[in-house]
Amino acid sequence: MAAADLRDKLTCSLCREIYTDPVTLPCGHNYCRGCIVGTGGEQGERREEPSCPECRQTFTHRPELKKNVTLSKICEGFRSTPPGQGGAGNICPTCDSPVAAGTSCQNCDPSQWGINLPVGSGPAEPAPTDPTNSPRNRTCSAHSQMELEYYCPQDGACVCVACWLVGEHLGHRVEPLSEASENKKEKLREVLEKLSPEREEIKKRIQRLQERRREGAEKAAGETKGVTALFRGIRERLEALEKQMLSEISSEQKKISHQLHGLIRQLEIKKDELSRKIRHIEELCNMADPLTVLQAPEPDGAEFYEAEGGDRKRRKMEDINAPAVGDLDLGGISETLLTGLDQIVTEAKGRFTWQEATDLVLDTETTDGETVSEDRKTVSYTGEYELEPWETDLIWASVILSTRSFSSGRHYWEVKGRGENWGVGVTPRGGYKDWPLIRLCDTYYVSEGNGITALPLRPSCGRIRVSLDYEAGLVSFYELSEPIRHIYTHTDSFTLPLRAAFWVELGSVRITS
Numbered sequence: 295m296a297a298a299d300l301r302d303k304l305t306c307s308l309c310r311e312i313y314t315d316p317v318t319l320p321c322g323h324n325y326c327r328g329c330i331v332g333t334g335g336e337q338g339e340r341r342e343e344p345s346c347p348e349c350r351q352t353f354t355h356r357p358e359l360k361k362n363v364t365l366s367k368i369c370e371g372f373r374s375t376p377p378g379q380g381g382a383g384n385i386c387p388t389c390d391s392p393v394a395a396g397t398s399c400q401n402c403d404p405s406q407w408g409i410n411l412p413v414g415s416g417p418a419e420p421a422p423t424d425p426t427n428s429p430r431n432r433t434c435s436a437h438s439q440m441e442l443e444y445y446c447p448q449d450g451a452c453v454c455v456a457c458w459l460v461g462e463h464l465g466h467r468v469e470p471l472s473e474a475s476e477n478k479k480e481k482l483r484e485v486l487e488k489l490s491p492e493r494e495e496i497k498k499r500i501q502r503l504q505e506r507r508r509e510g511a512e513k514a515a516g517e518t519k520g521v522t523a524l525f526r527g528i529r530e531r532l533e534a535l536e537k538q539m540l541s542e543i544s545s546e547q548k549k550i551s552h553q554l555h556g557l558i559r560q561l562e563i564k565k566d567e568l569s570r571k572i573r574h575i576e577e578l579c580n581m582a583d584p585l586t587v588l589q590a591p592e593p594d595g596a597e598f599y600e601a602e603g604g605d606r607k608r609r610k611m612e613d614i615n616a617p618a619v620g621d622l623d624l625g626g627i628s629e630t631l632l633t634g635l636d637q638i639v640t641e642a643k644g645r646f647t648w649q650e651a652t653d654l655v656l657d658t659e660t661t662d663g664e665t666v667s668e669d670r671k672t673v674s675y676t677g678e679y680e681l682e683p684w685e686t687d688l689i690w691a692s693v694i695l696s697t698r699s700f701s702s703g704r705h706y707w708e709v710k711g712r713g714e715n716w717g718v719g720v721t722p723r724g725g726y727k728d729w730p731l732i733r734l735c736d737t738y739y740v741s742e743g744n745g746i747t748a749l750p751l752r753p754s755c756g757r758i759r760v761s762l763d764y765e766a767g768l769v770s771f772y773e774l775s776e777p778i779r780h781i782y783t784h785t786d787s788f789t790l791p792l793r794a795a796f797w798v799e800l801g802s803v804r805i806t807s
Contacts, residue, residue: 303460304369307348308333313369317359321351324362331359364459436461445474506785513766528638535634542630546623648761651707653698654794654805660695664798670697674802695721699791706761706807707794708774713801718760720769722790730795731758731771731782740782751781757806764788 304312308329315327323346325333333347334356345352434440434454442452448466457463469477581587655670664675673694700720709718711733719730719741732739738749757774758781767788771781796803 303464304365312373313365316362316365316369318362318365319346319351319359320353320357321346321349323348324365327359327361368459443471444468445471447474509767509785524642528642531634531638531641535631535638538634539627539631542627546627648704648706650807651698651700651705651794652807654696654707654807655698656796656805657695657697657793660693662694664694666694667804671806672802672804673796673798675798675800693719693721693795693797695796696794699793700762700764701791702764704761704763706759708757708759708806709796709803710806711756711758711798711801711803713798715799716801716803717797718758718771718803719795720760720762720792721795722792730797731760732797738781740784749782751779754779760794762792764792 301312306313306316306324306326306329308325311326313324313326316324317327317330318324319330325347330347334344343352343354344356432441434442434457437454437456440454440456442454444453444455444458445451446453446458446463446466446468449463451463452471453461453463453468458466458468578587578590656666656673658666658670661673664673666673711718714735715733717730717732721730730741732741732746733753736752738751738753739746740749751773753773755773755775759772759774759778761770761772762768763770767786768783769786770783773779773781794805
């Protein structure tokens, strides 16, 4: 197939033979010099205007016949192998031409053609071999005996000389592979110049994030250790409180048991006395002799009845004063329990206590055209900054600071913003390196270093809580919606006192703490 295509490209359309001394007309078609001269003579005899036999383009004057040196060389090479040369079976797989033993096909090997290649190409020098590339990858798929030596920018393909001269890329501008490679490398270097700084920035961001992850892991480990110790202490306190409660209950039970034992003993004695009297009376009641009954001690005498009445009175008083069985002092026991639990909860709360900055007010000396309320809790502005989100340097050059600064502890304050553009944050006292949360329209932004990043969380209300953990190096922002939503947490190492910072555009921000 390839041989037929190549032979067809080298065949004169007039004589149907391989070109002999090929020349090119101004229209671009090639002919044997003898064929086109003869055709021109015939046209002259017929007094016709000179024209191209193939496309019929006419020429005012007989055109100059320019020899096509390249095509001539190809044709000479194609013709140089006589039919039958070479042993049986030595046939070029590309053009089906006979090939001499131990040689390459003269029709397909450009080194046999003597072609004047583009300047700078010359004989192909051994190219650096990529171990991942096989020789098959460096040969032309259309002309298997030829190496890819050129690059066609029009089609973005590597081609061989046959593709360029007589194949699909005929008439296309081609470049030697080395030249095309250098051009591509130059473009890649330009891309590299842009990508390298971006990569360095990403590396720095990765380092910062890794540092934050490390700090977060250390903080989590510290918090885990603290919480474990807290619960261990709570368990120890609860166990001690349990023992105390059980001891008090046991002591109370023993005291009541002792009291009841004494009362029971007294009542047992009284019961025996009453049993004796009852037996005596029953005996009198069972006597048949009247004399004996009457001569017996008078059980119904005043002494007997007085004693009897006194006994009833004493029994009544004893019943009133005797505690009921199981009547523990629950009031005292409950007080001990609640007091102990309250102490445990107080200690646990102390582990996570955040102090609300209720005394936070604005420093009027830091204002720059903004209006501060009389109680110094609200800042408002009615002008126009006309700033973009990334212009944080301009935004935070006009911040208003709080009078109070923080250099230790855990603190929080709450604000309520009105309008679309405002921000809150913290900043070192006397400086403008800050860690703000900015709300512009319906988007939250955070500013760290020289960059600003939009957050995925969309605002749903104007109430914000700022939490500062100085020792841990944390500044957290929460949206006080229903439910409360965490917006962002910044991690840093604080060494200077920090002040609350506020910025507002066409609206107001009020400290509600």
